[in-house]
Amino acid sequence: MxxxxxxxxxxxxxxxxxxxxxxxxxxxxxxxxxxxxxxxxxxxxxxxxxxxxxxxxxxxxxxxxxxxxxxxxxxxxxxxxxxxxxxxxxxxxxxxxxxxxxxxxxxxxxxxxxxxxxxxxxxxxxxxxxxxxxxxxxxxxxxxxxxxxxxxxxxxxxxxxxxxxxxxxxxxxxxxxLDENSEKKPRVRLVRGCMGRVVDMGIADANNMGAAMAPAAAATLCAYFDDTKDDPRSFDRIITGDLGMVGSELLLEWSEKLGHPLPEEKMMDCGLTIFHPSQDSHAGGSGCGCAASVLCAHILPKIERGEWKKVLFMATGALLSPTTSQQGETIPGIAHAVVIEGVQE
Amino acid sequence: MILMYIKAFLVGGALCALGEIIILKTKLTPARILVCYITAGVILSAVGLYAPIVKFAGAGATVPLTGFGHTLAQGAISAVQEIGLLGAFTGGLAAASGGIAAAIFFGFLAAVCFKPKPKQ
Amino acid sequence: MQKSPSKQQFIQQYKRMVSAVTPKSKAAQGCLRAFWVGGVICVLGQVLIDVSMYFWQFSYTQGACFASISLVFLTALLTGIGIFDVIGKYAGAGTVVPITGFANAMVSPAMEFRPEGWVLGTGARLFTIAGPVLVYGIAASVLVGVIYYFLVL
Known part of the structure; x- marks a missing residue:
């Protein structure tokens, strides 16, 4: 089947x-x-x-x-x-x-x-x-x-x-x-998802996780656009989890190289959103909580209010363990994406 | 006297600046730098190159970890001179025992008294 | 893992891109900060030696030992109240290379792993970072003593 x-x-x-x-x-x-x-x-x-x-x-x-x-x-x-x-x-x-x-x-x-x-x-x-x-x-x-x-x-x-x-x-x-009849009518829903593959481009520096994750992010985005034939410009935002300053720039460059140029003005990174530059977080925030809290505090409310109609939310992960890092192993990266839409009235 | 302080400042500062260069150029972690410095100190001291620096700069050479290595090596050598081969095993630690015991004791004491805090 | 030449090239291309994009640490500024903070710590050590020799008639070796212990104590105190890591962030190798770096490497895990218990937390993890320093320092000094015994005596 x-x-x-x-x-x-x-x-x-x-x-x-x-x-x-x-x-x-x-x-x-x-x-x-x-x-x-x-x-x-x-x-x-x-x-x-x-x-x-x-x-x-x-x-x-x-x-x-x-x-x-x-x-x-x-x-x-x-x-x-x-x-x-x-x-x-x-x-x-x-x-x-x-x-x-x-x-x-x-x-x-x-x-x-x-x-x-x-x-x-x-x-x-x-x-x-x-x-x-x-x-x-x-x-x-x-x-x-x-x-x-x-x-x-x-x-x-x-x-x-x-x-x-x-x-x-x-x-x-x-x-x-799935319940449409709840008291407060929800206005946001999940439409599609894209499962990421593990991508490792030989980055071993655990202090540069943006660089380790960016190729995985590019791979997932390319796979999504290849699979669905969606236009990257049809999204109000393409949101990454915690690529940070370095990873966000690498994602733009690497996606272009892979044949899927991304609209720079529509890109957003949770890691670059959560802290002020003056908070001394260097290349930005990271961690599961980064994408999770920015999603719930900032992204979903904006979709609910109708400011954004459709966003692609993709969180990236550096699958490193201190043990294998010490053994000299490089850092495998992964990125999963979901498409979130505002419900049309 | 003042001259001694200036020399300590310059030599000690230079050893630290060298460490910073190694960290930036080789991406060695600070823990590895410490290992490199202490081992280098032991070797330099054993071949007789470190004692003149200590004589010249005083604490500028003994306070950096290379000085710790120097203490270990000189301790081992003078103990060998006094009691023979056994001294190779007892001398180094005995000479450096003050710093090590202090680090263990005060480390424990700090764990009793304080809690680590992330910076805001 | 065997990689084909084209895959290899692909990875090299990415690595070049990464090193172009990744911001570099400011080397000159870092060295200057390490230099002056490290220098000041060493001068403090010299002051401690001189003071102990003057007031308590310590020998030079005793004075140096006193200076080490005092600096270790000072580091432990500053680490405990959460100031030392701020200084270390500014000074880099300036606090790592002097004995203060060794002390901080013992004190900080002792505090950090306190929730895992006095024995397996604080007791065992005290040496996680500074342990290698003792291993290599002491092993090298034993080796030096043995070589000295056979070569010189």
């Missing part, structure tokens, strides 16, 4: 167009001081978020984002049929801890910083196929836990290179649903 919702090589079509019923995000204080500061649902007073450890704080932020999302939709935990999500920790522990409290059937995902797009992509299929509705798609990250796992202790004195990025402390939760 043929997979009938498949378009071309990597793209899927959501026939029932799952609705985005509600969304919420919770972030850390540094993000709260950024340009999107007043758009987040919850800004934590401190990076500890009242917890004993930063890992627990990360889990609590994610849980809080889910709670706010549920209350916005006016639904209880029991009525949610699945939760998909992941984070940057070993064994995606923050998500597991959050799911332990929420008691919703949980599917853990790991896509490094691409996790938000991955959870939407897979969640969209579950919802569209009639396997779960409503369901939650989540992702989160925390600066302090990512630093200690991938880099150095917080108080270790070292200089970051100009291409280094700053892991965002934040979490986002998006509720997908």
């Amino acid at each position: 043929k997979a009938e919702n498949r378009i071309g090589y990597q793209t899927v079509e959501y026939k029932n167009k799952p609705l985005i019923a509600a969304y919420a995000c919770a972030v850390g204080p540094r993000e709260g001081q950024g340009p999107l500061g007043d758009q987040f649902d919850l800004v934590a007073q401190s990076p500890e978020f009242g917890q004993e450890s930063y890992e627990k704080a990360e889990a609590a932020l994610l849980r809080e984002a889910c709670h706010i999302c549920l209350s916005k939709a006016g639904k209880g935990e029991k009525s949610i049929q699945a939760m998909l999500g992941g984070d940057l920790l070993n064994q995606i522990m923050a998500s597991s801890l959050a799911a332990r409290e929420l008691k919703i059937p949980f599917l853990g995902l790991y896509g490094a910083c691409s996790t938000m797009a991955e959870s939407l992509l897979v969640g969209g299929m579950l919802c569209d196929g009639g396997y779960a509705s409503p369901l939650l798609c989540t992702a989160g990250s925390h600066y302090a836990t990512a630093e200690r796992q991938y880099r150095y202790p917080l108080e270790y004195a070292c200089q970051r290179t100009p291409a280094a990025q700053w892991t965002v402390t934040g979490a986002g939760a998006v509720m997908l649903s």
Whole structure:
């Protein structure tokens, strides 16, 4: 039997167009001081978020984002049929801890910083196929836990290179649903998704993740445009997760080289949106929480208000582990994309 | 006296600036720089090149990690002179024990007293 | 993994693009900062040696040891209250190369891994960054002692 919702090589079509019923995000204080500061649902007073450890704080932020999302939709935990999500920790522990409290059937995902797009992509299929509705798609990250796992202790004195990025402390939760008759009429839905391939162009520098991820981003975009014959200009925005300053420029150059020039004025990067340049985040924000919180605080509201009609949301991930990095392995990159549309009245 | 401070400043500063150049040119992590410096200090000291620098610059040569290597090497050599082959094993650590014990002790103490914080 | 020549070329092309786009650290500024901060730390060490020799009649070796311990203490204190990493961010190798860098490399993981317990957290992880320094420094000094024993004596 043929997979009938498949378009071309990597793209899927959501026939029932799952609705985005509600969304919420919770972030850390540094993000709260950024340009999107007043758009987040919850800004934590401190990076500890009242917890004993930063890992627990990360889990609590994610849980809080889910709670706010549920209350916005006016639904209880029991009525949610699945939760998909992941984070940057070993064994995606923050998500597991959050799911332990929420008691919703949980599917853990790991896509490094691409996790938000991955959870939407897979969640969209579950919802569209009639396997779960409503369901939650989540992702989160925390600066302090990512630093200690991938880099150095917080108080270790070292200089970051100009291409280094700053892991965002934040979490986002998006509720997908097939139900058109909910009280607050949702105005946003998922139309298509594009599964990314792992692309590795031999970048080994863990302080230049934008460069490691840009080829994967270009590959996914090219695959999407090849599969669907869509015009890049038909989108109001083509949004990348956390390519940062270096990666965004490389994406433009490399896509052009691959034969799919992108409209520069329509490109946007969450990592470059979340912090002020004066916040000393070097090449921009990164982490699962970066794409997740900007999606829920900035992108979805704009679509809901009708300012944007159709956007391509693509989060990129650098699939690196400290172990294989130390063994000299290069960094595999990945990018997943979903197309989000405003519902026409 | 003042001259000694100037020499310490210049030599110590030069060793640090050299480290910065190595970090920028080779992308070595700071931990590797520390290993390189201490090993270089041991070797330079063993072949007799580091003692003159210490004599010239004082703390400018002993405070950088190469000086730590120098202490280790000189400790090992003088212990070998005193008690023979056994000294190769006891001398180095004994000479450098102050700094190492202090780092362990104060490290532990800091863990008791303080919590790490991400910068805003 | 075996890669075909054209794939190889493709990757080389991308790597050239990456090095053209990636911003470089400011070398001259970095060296200057490392120079003056490192220099000041060394002068501080010299002051500590001189003071201890003058007031407590320490020998030069004892004075140097006192200076090391004092600098380590100072680093631990500044690391604990969260100032040392700010200085290190400014100075780069200026704080890494002096003994302050060694001390910070011990103190910061000791604090960082405290939530994992006193034994397996603080106790074991104290050496994660500075451990190699001790391994190579001490191993080299033993080797020097052994060679000295057989060659010179």
